[in-house]
Amino acid sequence: MFTGLPMQAVLGVAALFAARITYWGSQLRAPSQSAGQFIAGNGTTDSYDFIVVGAGTTGCVVASRLAEHKQWRILLLEAGPDEMFSHTFPMVQIADPQATFLDWNFTTVPQTHSGAGLNGRRNLMSAGRVMGGTSSINHLLYIRGNREDYNIWSREGADGWNWKEVLPYFIRAENNQNDDLLKTGLHGHKGPLRIEDNPNQDIYLADLLFEAAKESNLYNADSNGESQLGFAPTQINAFRGYRWSAATAYLRPSKQKHRSNLHVISNAQVTRIVVDPETKTATGVEFMVVDGVTPPALRLVTAKKEIILSAGAMNSPKLLLLSGIGPKDELEKHKIPQLVDLPVGQNLQDHLQVQMVFTTNDTRVGLSMEQLTNPAGISQYATNGTGVFSESNVISFGFFHIPELGRLDGTPPTLPHIQTAIVNTAVYPPEELILRQNLAPETVPLYYTNTENMLKSGFIISPLFLHPKSTGTVTLSDANPMSPPIIDPKFLSVEDDVKVYAKGFKVVADFFINSPTFQRVGASPNYPRFEQCAALEQGSEEFYACVVRFAGRSAYHPVGTCRMGGVGDRRSVVDPQLRVIGIKGLRVADASIMPVIISGNTHAPCVMIGEKAADMIVKTWSNATSGTANNNGKKSQSDPALFM
Template sequence: MYDYIIVGAGSAGCVLAARLSEDPDVRVLLIEAGPADDAQEIHVPAAFAKLFRTKYDWDYLSEPEPGLEGRRRYLPRGRMLGGSSSMNAMIYIRGNRRDYDSWAAAGADGWAWNDVLPYFLRSENHHAGASAWHGAGGPLPVNPGRSRNPLVDAFLAAAQEAGHPFNPDFNGPEQDGVGYYELTQHDGLRCSTAVAYLRPAIERPNLSVLTGVQCTRVLLDGERAVGVEVDRDGATQELRCEREVVLSAGAYNSPQLLMLSGIGVADELAALGITPKVNLPVGENLQDHPHLAVVHLTDAESLLTAETPENLRLLETEGRGPLTSNAGEGGGFFRTADGLDAPDVQIHAVPAMFHQEGLGAATDHAFHIGAVLLAPTSRGKVTLRSTLPSAKPRILHNYLSTAEDRATAVRALRLVMEIVGQPALSKYRRADFLTPQSDSDADLLAYARRELQTLYHPTSTCAIGPVVDPELRVHGVVGLRVVDASVMPTVVRGNTNAPTIMIAERAADLIRGAVPADV
């Protein structure tokens, strides 16, 4: 018997397990379906794409996407301790303050920018020390990257030639501009939430961690969650708790578990033979950051040759060099239309031949400039494929399903091509590898429909308001919360790992009934 059972040891789950187990009088169980984070490729930053379609990846695939002419898209998600923080590009971005203020304005009380900033600061150990914008002494190291490829320098110079200002800190007073990304790394190695939060807490006698154990449903006694059912070594087992069950399984798996437990759209559950217990729009409102990139061949050194004995020695002895690269070393935030109150496009500059959704082989030196739609208006849905918990859910993102997103995609690609065409970067172009046929609207949209992929930021399928209340409690169920990116009412403008960690930090206070942190 435990006090709290947390399902999913990812970006949020590791934070919650560490924070809740700070109280020696509570018993915390953390359950992870995947293995421990013990592969070298997890910790070497430049190697993260080698984890795709391995045992460390849930390896999802979207349904045929109508906006992409029926193409399906690969959707990797971390399946190990640390979750996707063990398989991401480590970019530390909080989003824009307008994101959080809009959440609060829509009814998410306590989630405005001034409410959440203290939790960002609490989590952070910033290389420059404490300030109005950054925290020091927190579990999560935030440091400059230790790989500065000249191709990324050239991108930043080209962006400034095109009229975009340099921004030394995307998490400071202004988000707009171009610069180098700060990363969740320590001594050049990945610092996932498993490393930053769970590892220091794992020896506590009141914290238990199970790996290789898949949760199959939440156990309900009337209107109260009393535990979970799991598949452990092929056998079904029930695990009970006295206080709360917390789902931190991510924007695809948390809704799947709720639906398997009878919490979801009643008619859809009944059609599958599941007795509906609470009628909620679980799985709806799915959002993501669509990603559009161009790739050019170059004669300059790229990450193609990163894996040399010399670079391995650099990593092991000095914690620097190409193997510390997070791929997207630099980039920026842009407004591509008049009248916008915040950026609508983000760019990642990658000194490598990153193509075919990260699954294509790198065969030549190249650079990849990718644009992201930061505030998409398209909405997708996660539904059950089967009542078998082992069945992968149906995931439809509905990419480019709105006129607004199609127009933004065209502007985003045009922005990328304009920057690539500046003298500082164009001199590195040997040949086109993956580019639109022309800069006409029709060709840019056709290219977007063909090449669009995820930037790995699914959110909002258990959103505050429709599915959970502002304290992240599932409507209609006592003792059940969701704490992960799925509770975001809308996806934030930027990479989602830091906001997910913030959500878990704040949720720990909500669960403990602590006084909210103050700026």
């Protein structure tokens, strides 16, 4: 990376990085105690008021908010290790934490209706196994979803979760740095979650995109505002060039400093929720130390009030099943006594995505490999946390409602069918595609990173299919809690999904093909050259249908496996208060409770779920009300200690 630099310059850059590491470690990294050192009587106890399972995006929020009440003792258990400096770069291509030991590295079963271009037709399902969970390994992008998503939740039986009822919790969480957005009244500036404009908005590709969007009346200043539709600049969770994960937001040293009632334990993989079979009350959890040093042994901690399961859309259903909560036939298969019959692990939903490169004849468009490896850029980032390495390379999200489809499926005109990311580079090394996306090696040269593209200026479009009818399952491999679950998303098993996705893909691609602004720079699609699609007209709906069936893969947005709904609804696992139906003292709070997948990335909604869950728990157990958003006061600009 530093080839050609004098040794003195290399040492200087190293010293600057050392200063950044020191600051991050002392001010931003969430402190925890390793499970191997967790001994009752040594500053900890074996009994707590609340136990939160999973220090992921939602779990961090819940534990932190509960700890604001000093009379309660809270234990937060995380299976993974502490965060690492290497994954704090907003430009994740520099040190991509996905598909590393910080990732659960889930894989699906071979897909019947999609994924022929993937290794073994299997999708990778990335999920953070680290303090902060997926917020510590994602692309830092902040998208709430569409307001109609939450109205749909409410109509599906999730009383109290419509848009007007969840908006205060989004606002409560936010520390948004954009003054213009704050004026709308739809954003907050005193919450723990720092949100800032992506620093790459002044680049040439952004200028082109937003010029073209305005020409087509498709520009949107805020995709988290009044309307989600159109192309909008991205906002990210970052601070001075550091990732601002949920762990940093809610558990950094300044947050824990005065909270001796909160114990955060890493390397503790929960294996079972302990439930009294007579009273059907959750009384504690068993966990295994997984630090690679401590000899394997089960440990038990008990909860006086509640256990909150925030282990994610894959591990939350897995833990419920291991604890005897789920379908009878699934539990009998593994000789697990059933406590309550619920559709745990059903209703798995996820977004599917495909990428396509556009090359141009203008060298100002997109980051080149030279720019991505430029020592000067490394030095700039090390010096003051700015430059290319402080940016997410996703410069914009576009959301598109397709009127023709709306007339057929009844989709409201404000609800998008398709989301697309616009990525500020055409460069993606083939080995990364194999590792991070599980593409088959023979697929890679036919896809969007052939050798010719690596030398050209350009960008990537990445259309996501937002509202699939296809749903899948999460089930147990066996009764061993250390075994990964069996994940079957059943992607594209409903034919309508293929048709909608193909039509949406064409809408997005045609925007760039037909735009006078992009024609000016010679933007040209590099259509995938899959043999299965060779006989079809490139750029037609039939062609895109073939492409999405062959190369479509998970966007890592799984939800729905512990579905929220009415108590009398046989599809429901938790009620609108997130209580597991039929079990006392147990709630689920994470992406698994979503009845229907939202229109966008799932990080921001998971933060909102945590805020609302904590509020409901507090109201259950205390006469004091935590209230809703109160964002009056001076906006915090730089000092992390000022963030609420």
